[in-house]
Amino acid sequence: MLEVKDIKLVRDGRAILNCLSAQFEKGKVYAVLGNNGVGKSTLSYVLMGLESHRDYDGSIVLDGVRINDLSVPERAKKGITLGWQEPARFTGLTVKEYLTLGGKIRLSSEELLEVLAVVGLNGDYLDRFVDDTLSGGERKRIELASIMIVDPHVVILDEPDSGIDIMSMEMIENVLEKLKDKGTTVIIITHREEIARMADEAYLLCGGRMLASGEPEEIVQFYRKLCDKCQHINEPVRGDIST
Numbered sequence: 426m427l428e429v430k431d432i433k434l435v436r437d438g439r440a441i442l443n444c445l446s447a448q449f450e451k452g453k454v455y456a457v458l459g460n461n462g463v464g465k466s467t468l469s470y471v472l473m474g475l476e477s478h479r480d481y482d483g484s485i486v487l488d489g490v491r492i493n494d495l496s497v498p499e500r501a502k503k504g505i506t507l508g509w510q511e512p513a514r515f516t517g518l519t520v521k522e523y524l525t526l527g528g529k530i531r532l533s534s535e536e537l538l539e540v541l542a543v544v545g546l547n548g549d550y551l552d553r554f555v556d557d558t559l560s561g562g563e564r565k566r567i568e569l570a571s572i573m574i575v576d577p578h579v580v581i582l583d584e585p586d587s588g589i590d591i592m593s594m595e596m597i598e599n600v601l602e603k604l605k606d607k608g609t610t611v612i613i614i615t616h617r618e619e620i621a622r623m624a625d626e627a628y629l630l631c632g633g634r635m636l637a638s639g640e641p642e643e644i645v646q647f648y649r650k651l652c653d654k655c656q657h658i659n660e661p662v663r664g665d666i667s668t
């Protein structure tokens with residue numbers, strides 16, 4: 426279980442995350458739903474332990490162990506990984522080398538093709554380079570394939586559908602199913618209702634704190650009512666969220 430307790434992160438005198446608490450149980454898919462600028466990416470960087478985002482109050486606890494002081498590689502060793510909103514390019518590295526961590530992960534050709542098929546790509550991609558010659562959507566798919574291969578304990582997917590066409594929502598659902606089957610805890614950061622509906626549970630993020638949590642459909646309805654025309658990007662909505 427990953428527990429986030431009372432996180433506060435200040436930038437330019439403003440609390441970008443404030444009193445933020447959440448719990449993520451093993452093998453479940455969670456959506457963190459929120460508008461532009463509410464703190465979604467900041468939360469994912471805090472969870473990952475980016476050097477630039479370690480000056481927060483509160484605690485992050487993984488399976489009973491406080492991991493606040495752990496760096497990105499140390500958290501990665503504990504099985505926490507991030508799917509970037511904009512996937513990285515690796516000039517000179519082929520898709521096959523990238524997926525097998527330069528041969529460190531032993532996978533048969535069949536296994537590689539199977540993983541690629543889940544993300545809607547064929548074997549021709551294995552010899553392509555993970556650089557600008559691939560489209561953003563193709564890089565995103567390859568990143569999702571690599572996440573399935575490393576078999577993480579917890580994965581944070583920052584806008585998993587960015588650059589991916591609407592027809593491929595089913596592909597994202599398939600990836601989530603595969604990750605769940607392996608017991609991975611998935612945290613999807615999104616502003617898309619369709620993506621939030623794929624989760625088992627959802628949180629509504631507003632003004633740097635979790636305003637509500639529950640069934641995805643219920644949270645989507647709150648989001649529609651409260652966040653669509655919301656002027657509270659930098660400040661939580663006050664009052665009864667059910668009205």
Ligand SMILES: Nc1ncnc2c1ncn2[C@@H]1O[C@H](COP(=O)(O)OP(=O)(O)OP(=O)(O)O)[C@@H](O)[C@H]1O
Nearest residue numbers: 436437441459460461462463464465466467468616
């Ligand atoms: N280093 C910083 N200095 C000042 N303000 C910052 C800094 N980093 C983030 N912010 C502000 O914090 C808020 C949250 O940013 P964040 O990128 O987490 O939002 P988001 O929910 O991911 O938005 P989007 O959906 O647009 O990607 C924004 O108002 C942003 O301008």
